[in-house]
Structures are given as structure tokens and as C-alpha cells.
Amino acid sequence: MSEPILQATGLSKTYLSGERRLEVLRGVELTVSAGETVSIRGESGSGKSTLLHLIAGLDKPDTGTLAWEGSADTGAARRARFLGMVFQSFYLIPELDALGNVLMAARMLGKVDAAARARAASLLERVGLAERGHHLPAQLSGGERQRVAIARALMNSPRLLLADEPTGNLDEKTGESILELLLSVAAEQGAALVLVTHNPAHAARASRRMTMHAGVLSDV
């Protein structure tokens, strides 16, 4: 049996707010297999984003362990290859055009050759922005920016895609199309997807649904 893409065991995280201790995550257990889509719903402040940051290796848990395909190496160098992230606020680099933003992921690996440029162009085509490659983020709509962000997240063929409220800043119709795109391209690229969302309809599209409440993650 192959290793799960992601295995989080007993993750907990506490923040200090003045004299108060905020227990944001309490013994979170999460296993994600290859190609699986997992949605996580929960109210604001329930710890969804914190969990995503821990999964991404951007923060360290107080207790518990995290493994990417069986390896505890969650450092920056591996992160660039192993996972792609999509955020609510897109986070495109304003000085770079759409193609430049997608290629930025490849630059992190020092691989900006003709093949990388061709892949970036094909990803932009796949997200419906074939003609907008040389447009700056400021010249794109919210939905188009999120499409660029999805293409960037997929640029290095990640094994795991993390999406933190990817439709949160978009209108309903655009949000629907972005979710559709995210699910389909993740499936095409063979990437597992962890989707954090407030939207019950969007959460229902995942193969596995989970909820987060007061730092505790549980299956629906």
C-alpha cells in the first residue's frame, strides 16, 4: 500500500494573547491519500487556516507530527515541489504579468527553461487565460486572478494542493466556476486537494467532508 500524501498526527497549536492561552488546534488527526479531495468547514477562528499553515510546513506544531508522503521533511526546498497553495486573496506579485506569476513557482526551483514556459502557457490556457498571459494582475478581474493563482499552484506538479477559502473574495457565479476548475485541474494533475471553505455546497463537492470546531477536526 502506498504512503498517504499527507499524514498529520496529534497536531496541536497554542497562541499566547497577552496573559491568555488560545488553544487553536487540539490533537488534529488528518490523513489524505493521493488524488483525494478533502473539504474542511468551520466557523471563523475555529483553526482552519492554522491547520493549513501547519500542513504547509509554514508553521511548527506545539505537539504532533506531520509527514508528506511518509517524510517529515517539510522544509522550504521540498515545499516548492511538494505542494501548491491557493489563497482567498490570490497573492499575485503585482510587478509580474500572469505568465510571470505562474513561472515564479518554477523559478523557486531554478527551472525556467522552454519546457517550463510551455507548461506555464498550457496551464494558463487550461484555466482559460491563454490570451491574458502578459496582463498584469491589476488588469485582471478577481476571478481571473484566482485562475492565475491556481495555475501557479499547479506549476511544479505538486502532490498536494491546499486551498484556503479560494472563492471567498469572488461572487457566487465566479466562485462556482473557480471551484469547478480547482477540482477538475487537481484531478487532471493527480494532486490531492485540501479545501478550506465556509460554503456548504462547495464543501459537499469534496470526496471527504470534515468540520473544524474549537480546534478539533472531525468527519462529517
Added chain:
Amino acid sequence: MPSVSELGALRGEILNPMPWSLYLALKQLFPSGKRFPFFTAISVLGVALGVMLLIVSISVMGGFGREIRRMIIDTQGDVQIRGQGTTINDVSGLLDALKTVPEVVAATPFAEGVVLLEHDRRPAFPAVQGVDLQRIENVIPLRDYIVAGSLDELDDDSVILSSQLARSLGARIGSTVQIYSPLLLEKLKQDEVLLPRDLRVAGVFEIGHQQLDSSVVLVTLRLMQDLYGLGDSVHGVNLRIKPSADPDLVARKINAGLPFNLRAGSWMEANQDFLFVLQLEKNMIFFLLVFIIVVAAFSVTSSLLIAVVRKTREIGLLGALGARPSQVAACFCFQGLFIGVAGTLLGLALGFGALAVRNDAIELFTRLTGSEEALLRFYQFSNLPAYLATSDLVLIIACAVGISTAAGLLPAWRASRLNPVEALRNE
């Protein structure tokens, strides 16, 4: 001529292999699609102005310094041998001995002193140099400085006056001046009749130095020996050495063979206080003007710090994409380095451009203000000298690039310390 698409491909080939931190630094300085990057232009211009002022000021100071050094060497030779409280009695023996020193090209003896000079009831107390007409031109290019009359006319009954002295005495070529030497005063003490020497003005010289041009006269060595009762003795010998030779080393070598009452000294040693002041002035100007670059660097630091705050979320994103803190820091360091290099190159171009038109600018300024004569009178130049030593150029470039790069360090440090999680939460 390459097509637009070929240029695009070329640009891609240059940018593609770059480390992402350098690529992003360049993109942040020159964003895609933006016509004119004001932040970059103003930052580069700040450094460029500092470099330009340094180049112009240090070059002009260097030019003056070189002119003064040239004048000192032209009037004293490279090395000078003097008696220590005594005269040099065996001149020919000394000259023969000097011929054995391979670095010495030529030597000329001299005698010097102060006399009372009078013309048309106008007195002056100039310094007199007695020169050996047979040898002087091998060491000192005296003929180059004669502005009236001729060096060939100088004999034991004539004198060559410095230009301002001739003007203040009202003496011209062919005029007769009277010289009273200290020896005549000795005779006066012995109740002998005091008779001055009548000398014909054979020429006028101008070196370009206020002091020398207002208080020096030249006579033949024989006349000076006569005026001071020196017999065959002289006060010193000026030497010209090979251009490649070090005057200090040659002086040291000569001293090793000189009797205890004679000493050789290089022109640098003889004028070390003056040269020290020249160097001090130059250093002070450098020190003060380099602060223009420091101020420009502070403005670069300030702008980059603002950029770090403004780009907090992007820095967080870079972390999410797999950037290490050192790479994020390098991105801001590269921006400081680029501003430094570009500012320095522009400053060098502006500085050398300004130097190229300096004389036209001065001519225009003096013509507009009617101050041509004042400039000539007080500064003895109509053309502004300029000389930039390679070491000064290297120092200016190193300071400008170094300070500008240092300007990026604080923003780089701040950026590298940003926690990606905190940065991404900063919505």
C-alpha cells in the same frame, strides 16, 4: 536590427537563468508594463548626484594638487642636496660623485638668498636664485616660464624678474634695477661706501604660483656667489632623476654617500607639510561629499523599508512558494546593489561629462559675472585643472556601491524576519 520578438526572446534568455531573488529584485525595480519606475529613478539619481559631485570635486582637487606638484618639481627638481648650516665647497667633486648614481639624470648647483632690490625708488626684498646657466635647463624647464625677454640674455650683469615683482616695481625689459646684498651691509659696518649693483632686466618669468611670481628673481650663479661672497661655494644642488625612480629612495641612496654636513631630500620631504595640507583638504572634501551618497542611501533604505511593509503578504507568499529567508533577504540586497551600481555608472557619466565642459562653464560664468581677471589673478589659471587618480576613482566607486548595497541590508533583514504565517494573515 533584431525584431521585437527576437528582443523579447533575448530578454527571456537573460532573465530566465537568474536566481529568482535577483529576477524579482529587477522586476520590483522595473515592473512589467510600467513606463517609468519613479522609485528606481529617484534612488539611482540620488546616488548618481553624490558620485558626480565626488568625481568633479576630487578631480579638481587632484588637478590643483598635480599642478602644484608639477610646479614644485619644476622649480626644485626631484631631489635637492643642501648644506646643513654650511655651504657646499667642492661642487665639482659632488657633481662627479652624483654621476655614479644611475637614477640621477642631471644636476645643477644653486645659491640663494635675500636682497634689497630697487627700481625707480620702489624697493622690494625678493629671494634671489643664482642658477648655473650651463646646467639649469637639464633640471628645471626655466625657458618654458619666460614670458618676456630671453633666458639667453641672462648674464652676470642682468637679472630675470618674476612677473608680479616686475609689475610692482614698474620694471620692463631693458630697465635697470639696483641690488643691495647683505655683503654690502657688512661693508657698511666697516665704514666703506655702500654701492649697489646695477643690473639690466633681461627677462620676466611666470610660474603660476602667487608667491614665486611675486618675490623671486633669477641671476647667474657667478653673480649670486659674488653678491654673497661665496667664492666657488654654493648653497645646494638640484637633481633631476629618472621618471621611474622614487625620489625618496634616490635621496636615501645619495645620503648614504654624502658627508655628514650635506643632506639630500626629495621634493616630497621638503614640502611634506604643504603636501599634507593638500591631502587633508582632499580627504575632507571626500569625507563631506560622501555624505551625499549616505543621505541618498538612507532614502533608499527608507523606500525599501516601506516596500517591505507594503509587500508583507507577497513576502508571505514567497515563503509559501518555497522561498528561504536568506533568499528573501537577497532580493532586497540585490535592489540596493543594483541602485548602487546604476547610480555609480550614471554618476560617473555625469561627473566625467561635467569635467569635459568645465572650462566652457567657467568661461561662461566669468563672462557673465565679468570676473575673468579676478579668477586669473587669484587662482593663476584660466583653465580649471582636473586629474583623477585611479585609486581615487576606485575608492569613489567602492564607496558608492558599498554604501548603496548596505542601504538594502536593513530592509533585507526585516523582510527575512517576517514570519510567512503572520504575513499571510495580514489581510
